[in-house]
Amino acid sequence: LPGQMAAISHSTGTSSRVVRFGRHALVDQATNARLALCEKTVKGRFDGIVPTLKEISALQHEPDFPARAQAVALQQLGHELPAEILEKAWVSGLDLKALFVYSKFQALKLSAVQFSEDLKRQAESAQDAQNFFLDCGFHAVDISACSDGRLKGLMRYILRLPVTSLTRRTAYAGTLFDVESDVQHWVATELSRFREGVPSTSDSGTRYLKVAVYHTSSSQPCKQGCAAHGSNEHQALEAALERLYQFRQAIENAFCCGASTDLLLIGVDTDTDAIKVHVPDAKGDLSAYRFVDNAQVYADTLDLSADRARLAVYDAVRQASQASGWGVGQGEPHEGMRRLITNLLINNLSQIEYVGELYGGRYPDIGHAERYVIVGDGIEEVQMRNISYYAHLNTVEEGAADLDVGIKIFKGLNVSRGLPIPVAIHYRYDLRVPGSRDRAVAKAQRVQSAIMARYPELCATGMLACHLSVQDLPLGSPVENVEGDC
Amino acid sequence: LPGQMAAISHSTGTSSRVVRFGRHALVDQATNARLALCEKTVKGRFDGIVPTLKEISALQHEPDFPARAQAVALQQLGHELPAEILEKAWVSGLDLKALFVYSKFQALKLSAVQFSEDLKRQAESAQDAQNFFLDCGFHAVDISACSDGRLKGLMRYILRLPVTSLTRRTAYAGTLFDVESDVQHWVATELSRFREGVPSTSDSGTRYLKVAVYHTSSSQPCKQGCAAHGSNEHQALEAALERLYQFRQAIENAFCCGASTDLLLIGVDTDTDAIKVHVPDAKGDLSAYRFVDNAQVYADTLDLSADRARLAVYDAVRQASQASGWGVGQGEPHEGMRRLITNLLINNLSQIEYVGELYGGRYPDIGHAERYVIVGDGIEEVQMRNISYYAHLNTVEEGAADLDVGIKIFKGLNVSRGLPIPVAIHYRYDLRVPGSRDRAVAKAQRVQSAIMARYPELCATGMLACHLSVQDLPLGSPVENVEGDC
Ligand SMILES: [Zn+2]
Numbered sequence: 001l002p003g004q005m006a007a008i009s010h011s012t013g014t015s016s017r018v019v020r021f022g023r024h025a026l027v028d029q030a031t032n033a034r035l036a037l038c039e040k041t042v043k044g045r046f047d048g049i050v051p052t053l054k055e056i057s058a059l060q061h062e063p064d065f066p067a068r069a070q071a072v073a074l075q076q077l078g079h080e081l082p083a084e085i086l087e088k089a090w091v092s093g094l095d096l097k098a099l100f101v102y103s104k105f106q107a108l109k110l111s112a113v114q115f116s117e118d119l120k121r122q123a124e125s126a127q128d129a130q131n132f133f134l135d136c137g138f139h140a141v142d143i144s145a146c147s148d149g150r151l152k153g154l155m156r157y158i159l160r161l162p163v164t165s166l167t168r169r170t171a172y173a174g175t176l177f178d179v180e181s182d183v184q185h186w187v188a189t190e191l192s193r194f195r196e197g198v199p200s201t202s203d204s205g206t207r208y209l210k211v212a213v214y215h216t217s218s219s220q221p222c223k224q225g226c227a228a229h230g231s232n233e234h235q236a237l238e239a240a241l242e243r244l245y246q247f248r249q250a251i252e253n254a255f256c257c258g259a260s261t262d263l264l265l266i267g268v269d270t271d272t273d274a275i276k277v278h279v280p281d282a283k284g285d286l287s288a289y290r291f292v293d294n295a296q297v298y299a300d301t302l303d304l305s306a307d308r309a310r311l312a313v314y315d316a317v318r319q320a321s322q323a324s325g326w327g328v329g330q331g332e333p334h335e336g337m338r339r340l341i342t343n344l345l346i347n348n349l350s351q352i353e354y355v356g357e358l359y360g361g362r363y364p365d366i367g368h369a370e371r372y373v374i375v376g377d378g379i380e381e382v383q384m385r386n387i388s389y390y391a392h393l394n395t396v397e398e399g400a401a402d403l404d405v406g407i408k409i410f411k412g413l414n415v416s417r418g419l420p421i422p423v424a425i426h427y428r429y430d431l432r433v434p435g436s437r438d439r440a441v442a443k444a445q446r447v448q449s450a451i452m453a454r455y456p457e458l459c460a461t462g463m464l465a466c467h468l469s470v471q472d473l474p475l476g477s478p479v480e481n482v483e484g485d486c
Numbered sequence: 487l488p489g490q491m492a493a494i495s496h497s498t499g500t501s502s503r504v505v506r507f508g509r510h511a512l513v514d515q516a517t518n519a520r521l522a523l524c525e526k527t528v529k530g531r532f533d534g535i536v537p538t539l540k541e542i543s544a545l546q547h548e549p550d551f552p553a554r555a556q557a558v559a560l561q562q563l564g565h566e567l568p569a570e571i572l573e574k575a576w577v578s579g580l581d582l583k584a585l586f587v588y589s590k591f592q593a594l595k596l597s598a599v600q601f602s603e604d605l606k607r608q609a610e611s612a613q614d615a616q617n618f619f620l621d622c623g624f625h626a627v628d629i630s631a632c633s634d635g636r637l638k639g640l641m642r643y644i645l646r647l648p649v650t651s652l653t654r655r656t657a658y659a660g661t662l663f664d665v666e667s668d669v670q671h672w673v674a675t676e677l678s679r680f681r682e683g684v685p686s687t688s689d690s691g692t693r694y695l696k697v698a699v700y701h702t703s704s705s706q707p708c709k710q711g712c713a714a715h716g717s718n719e720h721q722a723l724e725a726a727l728e729r730l731y732q733f734r735q736a737i738e739n740a741f742c743c744g745a746s747t748d749l750l751l752i753g754v755d756t757d758t759d760a761i762k763v764h765v766p767d768a769k770g771d772l773s774a775y776r777f778v779d780n781a782q783v784y785a786d787t788l789d790l791s792a793d794r795a796r797l798a799v800y801d802a803v804r805q806a807s808q809a810s811g812w813g814v815g816q817g818e819p820h821e822g823m824r825r826l827i828t829n830l831l832i833n834n835l836s837q838i839e840y841v842g843e844l845y846g847g848r849y850p851d852i853g854h855a856e857r858y859v860i861v862g863d864g865i866e867e868v869q870m871r872n873i874s875y876y877a878h879l880n881t882v883e884e885g886a887a888d889l890d891v892g893i894k895i896f897k898g899l900n901v902s903r904g905l906p907i908p909v910a911i912h913y914r915y916d917l918r919v920p921g922s923r924d925r926a927v928a929k930a931q932r933v934q935s936a937i938m939a940r941y942p943e944l945c946a947t948g949m950l951a952c953h954l955s956v957q958d959l960p961l962g963s964p965v966e967n968v969e970g971d972c
Pocket residue numbers: 146147148173174175215225226227228
């Protein structure tokens with residue numbers, strides 16, 4: 001629907017404004033079309049499960065039921081169903097919960113394959129992105145967001161960043177990332193620079209960039225914001241900012257001079273996918289009140305030529321640096337940081353228009369609509385809004401708070417409709433480390449046991465089903481199933 | 487009892503032999519005397535608890551009971567008891583379990599202070615040890631032993647190694663150490679060499695030494711060996727050896743050339759504290775069948791002068807390298823490794839004589855006699871045989887197997903006598919890392935909750951009591967109590 005006009009009320013603080021969507025000169029139309037097709041295929045695969053199972057359920061007393069059910073499943077879902085479940089339906093009734101869970105994990109597996117193939121086709125743009133980061137002076141981009149499923153498309157959709165060997169993404173409820181584990185990642189990154197000069201030599205002056213991403217909902221800020229912070233945007237922002245400063249301080253205190261890290265804070269409006277980028281000052285410090293609001297940038301630059309629009313974005317970053325009052329900072333960030341921010345804003349313009357064209361500027365599912373829960377390392381390849389609730393955890397003991405939030409969401413989404421909660425437990429191993437795969441499998445099994453112990457009623461009644469898988473470290477490696485279901 | 491003859495049967499494989507103890511020229515008599523005093527004081531502090539509480543219990547219906555009880559406690563245990571427990575004894579009976587647990591943790595705290603002061607006095611010998619390691623070509627000595635309490639004196643007594651900034655010690659049931667976490671430690675060590683040239687510069691050719699320590703019992707090998715391996719010495723040895731190779735392979739595979747590590751395997755006879763050191767060959771490979779048996783070395787060198795004894799030890803190492811048959815290797819290890827092994831053997835001669843003099847060559851408590859369980863990071867300062875059962879864990883979920891072994895041991899030691907199990911939960915924080923202390927406290931509290939959830943009956947009946955503490959990273963930092971008991 002090119003050139004469409006959508007009138008939506010977009011609240012920024014107390015005011016609301018009408019946003020117009022069109023064909024912004026900086027928007028990547030080809031990628032938008034490709035992403036729309038991908039979203040349609042992947043979500044269609046998940047969302048076709050219930051209607052298909054309803055259709056199959058209606059057939060269960062027909063002659064030749066197993067064969068007919070398989071034909072319907074194959075045609076509509078793209079895979080067959082477990083024969084033994086279909087064959088015993090005549091005597092014990094059709095186990096629809098089991099079929100539901102099976103189909104969810106099949107859909108997940110097919111999506112992972114699709115995303116991995118996509119990734120291989122994007123090897124070139126990943127290389128470009130890597131070079132761009134290095135050009136901007138960053139040898140690592142470590143992004144922590146909230147576990148909330150509405151941020152699951154952060155890299156691929158919202159920020160349009162291809163997965164590269166320089167980027168790392170983790171998710172924790174409320175963006176409360178693990179400082180100790182991030183410091184370990186920093187240490188490993190630095191060692192690789194010293195030992196191997198990869199991705200930049202230790203004397204090249206490049207920096208480690210740590211990014212934290214919080215979120216809010218512009219239409220229902222007090223209800224559909226970050227659950228971990230009671231939908232209080234300010235609290236979500238301050239918590240993320242505090243962790244960023246803790247991370248920087250930890251590195252500065254524990255290592256000698258030259259251990260410089262850069263920080264960046266980004267807010268996402270999960271209704272529209274528009275971002276706010278908080279612009280660091282010349283000292284690298286951030287402020288809740290110094291940012292570029294990209295929804296505003298989109299509106300202000302919609303009618304400009306590509307060149308003038310690009311300049312306007314750059315200017316918006318410069319103007320933010322000159323904020324006075326609460327947002328006052330000490331000068332502009334370094335040139336590489338300015339270029340990076342400008343680039344992120346321009347990338348996000350495509351996503352703003354994507355949501356504008358496909359959904360009239362505001363997602364119909366402004367709340368939770370995740371398709372499954374995933375715990376562990378996450379399948380980094382699968383990136384899409386509301387596709388899953390992702391809790392990064394090594395043990396349920398440490399990740400209980402994150403997991404509880406996910407289970408609560410799915411009690412509303414699934415259990416209330418009589419459908420089980422599909423929980424994918426996924427760990428990556430490193431084939432180069434002897435015994436690593438075995439230990440990853442054992443870890444997945446341990447986490448499964450801990451989940452069963454934490455939610456005994458859900459498991460006993462078949463309302464929570466786990467699926468275990470492991471995957472080798474390199475991106476796009478096949479997802480390998482592990483035996484054992486709860 | 488210098489010059490005493492002790493006839494004990496010492497089984498090595500199928501034969502047994504009579505061992506003579508005397509005054510070996512290489513034994514450090516002064517240190518032996520100091521360690522004996524330390525052992526007496528510390529163990530006395532723990533072992534005086536039950537008799538003292540019995541005495542206090544007998545007084546509970548006397549007039550002026552609280553004051554009399556405090557006087558007895560102060561005199562015999564060196565600390566007072568909680569007044570409120572004594573004062574309500576007349577109405578609800580004396581809560582001896584609570585007093586027992588309180589006294590245990592007081593004894594632990596006083597011991598930690600004593601060990602820390604001792605450490606400060608040994609700063610010089612720590613510096614000597616550090617220089618010796620570097621001279622031998624090692625910039626890190628990372629030792630993993632079994633959690634078994636009989637190895638809790640490994641560094642200070644059995645190997646006579648002062649705690650230095652180069653040494654690291656962890657403990658896991660069955661010596662099944664965590665390869666991933668050790669690789670992280672290797673990475674951090676390497677980075678410090680590259681960035682700061684500490685403790686050696688990256689081009690100095692020094693190596694990271696990983697040591698694994700298994701154990702057996704010469705008098706009851708099938709009963710008092712390593713519980714995690716069903717008291718099968720061979721299995722304990724092979725498991726430790728497998729982890730060592732996994733560690734080396736992990737580093738070699740994941741990092742470029744020059745990532746060289748050295749391996750060492752040591753067996754301890756927990757009856758006598760005599761060690762077997764498995765001698766690496768020129769390629770760094772180990773064999774179950776190529777080792778120096780230090781009990782034999784002690785016997786063979788007892789009558790030699792210091793110089794000749796030293797030469798004999800060096801020769802024993804050389805001879806081991808020339809083993810044929812099952813133990814055949816490819817040449818001798820490098821000179822630094824030979825010096826290190828010789829030194830460890832000589833150090834251990836003092837401990838063999840220590841056990842000879844004090845206990846006639848064989849501990850009276852050849853089995854478990856731990857005084858408390860400690861989980862978490864362990865109080866590295868407190869090093870003494872059978873003082874505690876130590877399980878290194880970050881979560882009960884991961885460390886459940888190690889913890890279960892400890893609880894099982896203490897069901898036999900304490901619960902069977904009506905006494906509760908004292909569990910110290912201890913974590914170290916890094917004052918240089920913002921929020922680190924708060925997170926360590928939260929971690930201790932999380933682990934306490936998990937322990938309560940895992941052993942609900944023991945906790946509900948007061949038969950398991952936790953004590954939480956944290957400590958800053960530098961050795962000798964004070965142990966800080968955390969509120970909250972289970
Ligand atoms: Zn959130």
